[in-house]
Amino acid sequence: MSLNKQNDIKKDYNVTPSIAKRLLKDAHNSLSAEEFDKLRNILKESLRKGIYQRGRKSFSLLESIVNTALVAMEYMGLRSSAILAVFLYNPVTEHVISEAEVKKTFGQDVSKIVKGLIKINDMEATQSALASENYANLLLSMAEDMRVIFLMIANRLYMMRNAMSFDEKIRMNLLTEVSYLYTPLAHKLGLYAIKTEFEDLYLKYTDPDSYIFVERKISESREVRDKYIREFIKPIENRLKDSGLKYDIKGRVKSISSINNKLKKQQVDFEHIYDLFAIRIILDSEESKEKAECWQVYSVVADLYTPNPKRLKDWLSIPKSNGYESLHTTVMGPESRWVEVQIRTKRMDEVAEKGFAAHWKYKGVKDSQSKLDEWLANLREVLENDSLGTAEKLEAFKLDLYDEEIYVFTPKGDLHKLPKGATVLDFAFSIHSKVGATCVSGLVNGKNVPIRHKLKSGDQIEILTSPNQSPKQDWLNIVTTSKAKNRIRQQLKEEANKQVEIAKELLARRFKNRKIEDYEPNLMRLIKKLGFKTVTGFYIKIADGTLDINNVIDQYLDFGKKETELHEKHETTSADQFIPHLNEDEKHSSSGEELVIDHNLTGIDYKLAKCCNPIYGDEIFGFVSSQGIKIHRKNCPNAKDMFARFAYRVVPARWSGKSASGYIITLRIIGKDDIGIINNLTSIISKESGVSMRSISIDSIDGLFQGNMSVMLSDTTALNGLIKKLKTVKGVKEVSRLN
Incomplete structure (x- = not known):
């Protein structure tokens, strides 16, 4: 690219020369001259139309696009198609260029990513991305192309870094969305650097006092910590210098959020937390020698410092599902302090930092995507399962995130990775749905065990089946994997549907024999009066004989056609009336309806939530429940879940007047x-x-x-x-x- 071309871009888009150079150099290397000129003309036309002047007060839309692209390049190693899609998304939505033209000029790959981004942003424009009805669709859209997930994560990282520039309500929604969806996704995809930054920023915005406290303590202890690290590393370096290995050693302080979690969990002061940092030894090894040289370094460390055998984690022999490879050990260092040592190669370190995106670079798309594609296929299967409710789909998604893994084997020696806590029944379903559905017990290391037996790494399992066995409702409490839960629910629902059809036919026949008109509204009211939450539950009780069908018909007759639906009447205003009804402009502002709490408030059925015990002066919000409005602190431990799953029930609230009670x-x-x-x-x-x-x-x-x-x-x-x-x-x- 010529210098003049770079200067033109800088002038046109008001970005620094370094940013222009990095982004456009990559695009130029990936495109033909004709394609590059086309992209440049599209961006110029978009600028002329004022597209990039839109955005929030603190930064322009173009700034957001550029920084999203930079995060995708630097943290994930994405190139070409994904970066082009980031720049072309807005020109497509603003009709500067059509989707057909994108496909024709830049190819199917770019067009597919742009479509994915449009689909997700259309959903987010109409309602909260984490409203339960929309959440499953959002996940399904991202699951269609992995690069869409990467780009959404990249965008949210940039937004989190600038969250203080948003108004409070938008910021709270962003924090909840990131914590509930994008942080676990980053973890699952091996993007540990992004996952850690998400967690630190979430703590910084939601609990600034704790964040500042830990940050200050880390800063105050830096000199002592650095001295200790130097003393710890010195004998290791002396040994490695004579080994002929190429290496780099560095100390790494653990994240602020992880240290804060330790403080809360262990209930001790900062000075009593010893594992504040880890030592990382990174080897420059040929791929064929990686494992041998990592174990060679482990031998050196173990000779110098006593290792804790319970804290050895070998992800060299069997990498994590997200591609993570490393050897971790915890050793007793000077002053009787435990120190974590991580041993890996440069390749492994890049995979550890950039996840699957870096994995593609080393092993090729086809080979490296197999594990990820398996997870995505399973996720799509769950989300597309019409027999599952939204809550069940979300539960299945969350089950696949953050889990520690165990490694077990079939009698033939085939390896299966399962989450920690998985049972014999989970293993059976991991082999095949039919094997799981007919499982009666298992042989674990030659010993007969029940289906609820929890497995350990290294177990060898043989599944015993019976043609008379079928899934039971309590199996859902036995299994831990989303695949097993999905299969069990499917089969239970299929069986329930059969029973419901039988019961419906039986009831209709009895009504006809007794010459009674089946008036469905009255039947629905009767079902509700009998205490059933679902119509299916009512028919299942008829099918299994728990409900006497003649008795049901007698009650139906007594109920009478004059019976009307009962409406609960409250002296106080219904909580439902306080769900804000915002117009389109109000949806994007914080100026909607607000609940004002003071001691003179009458006519409103509200209570202070026991989970966070708000008091006068706390920053608060209201949450509409069946018991009325509950008032929560904004930093309530349940807040992010409520915003994530039930954003439409959240009511802005504030205190007024003076506190009149204790x-x-x-x-x-x-x-x-x-x-x-x-x-x-x-x-x-x-x-x-x-x-x-x-x-x-x-x-x-x-x-x-x-x-x-x-x-x-x-x-x-x-x-x-x-x-x-x-x-x-x-x-x-x-x-x-x-x-």
Whole structure:
């Protein structure tokens, strides 16, 4: 590409020379001169029409497109077709160029990706991407072409990096969508760098105090940590220098979100978390020597430092389903501190960072896509199964994400990968649906075990079947894999449909024999009065004899044609009336209806949610339920799931007036187990105006006390003031509010 051509692009699209050079150089190398000129003309025409001036205040649409393309290139190694599709999507939707012209000029591959992006964005334009009715369709659209998933993940990473520029409601929807959908997808696809950044950014926006605390602690301990890493690495390097191996060693601090999770899970202060970092040894090896040289390095490390045999993870012999290959060991380093050591090659490291996208580079599309295609095929099968409800489809999708894997074998030695916790019945369905449906037990390592027996890595399993066996409802509680659950539900539904048809014919015949008119609305009301949630459940009870059919007909006659549907009447306003009805403009703004909470509020049936115990001053939202409106904190642990699955039930809410009542909250306090520290804490609480102690429980372990204190107070101002004073007590290390 000539310098003049680069300068033209910079001038036209207001991007830096480096960005223009990187993007267009790649496009130029992948396209013919005619194709490149066509693309350039399309972008110029789009600019002339003002397409790229649209977008949010903080950044233009073009900036979003360019940065999405950069993420796709840098983090995923995507080239050519995918990058072209990113640039052509808007010109197609704005009719600068037609889909037919894209296919003719740039090929079927580019056209297919553009169609996938259009389909997804059309769905997101009409409703929340995570509304339950739309979620399965969104997943199905992405499952048609893997590159569409990559590009959507790339776009969401760029949006997450700029989330503070959005208004609060849009930001909350983005955070929920990313946490619920795109983070697990990035994990499944082996995009660990993106997955980690998603998790860190989610924590930064939803719990900034925890994020800043961990970030500050990491920064404060950097000098000591770096010194320790140097001391740990030095003897390893001395040994490896004489081995003739080409290598690079680096220390890596674990992510802020993972450290925060450890703090919460272990309930200790920062200084007592020792595995804050990992050492990574990356070899420059020929592919034929990779495994041998990795084990050679492991031998060096194990000679110098005592390994923990329970923490050896060998993903060299059997890589993860997403292509991840590495050798992990945890060893006892200086000062009796456990240190994780990861050993891999350059190729493995790129696959670990870029997932399947990098895998294609090394092994070829056809070979490397087999495992991924298997997962996508299974996902499509579940999503296209009309016998499953939306909730069941989403459950099946989530089952396939984040699971740790075990490796088991058939009697012939064939390898099967299953999620940790899988049972004999899961294994049977992984072989074949018929084998699973007729499974009665299994031989695990030669010993007869029931179908619910949980498998371990290395087990050899033989399935025993019987032609008289068929799936049972409780099997759904035995299996863990989406494939098994899908097959069981399918067969149970098929059997239920047969029973329902038999019961319907029987009931219709009895009505006819007794010369009774079958008035369906009355029958539906009777079914509801009898306590059945579904009509299918009613007919199944008739089919299996639980309901006497003559008794049902007698009740139907007593019910009478004068019976009308019962409507629950409330003195308070129905919660359903508070679901915001937004017009098209309001759907994209935060200025919709808002629920104002104060002590004088009457006529509204609302309650404070127990899962997060909101108090006056907390940032809140309302959630419409069958029991009325529940008020939740915005950082409630259940918030992202509610926004994800039931966004249409979320009601913006805020406090008004002054707090006129007390709220009970629980504080978690960690500190040194010194004499008198409890008295000092309770003394502060007793002297604090408007605050009263309700309960206290303390545990003492290894010189530390950990306790929960329940207090009653009026609002967040009082809460923050109390926490600040409690932190000043000598020996107190942490004071935090529990949900």
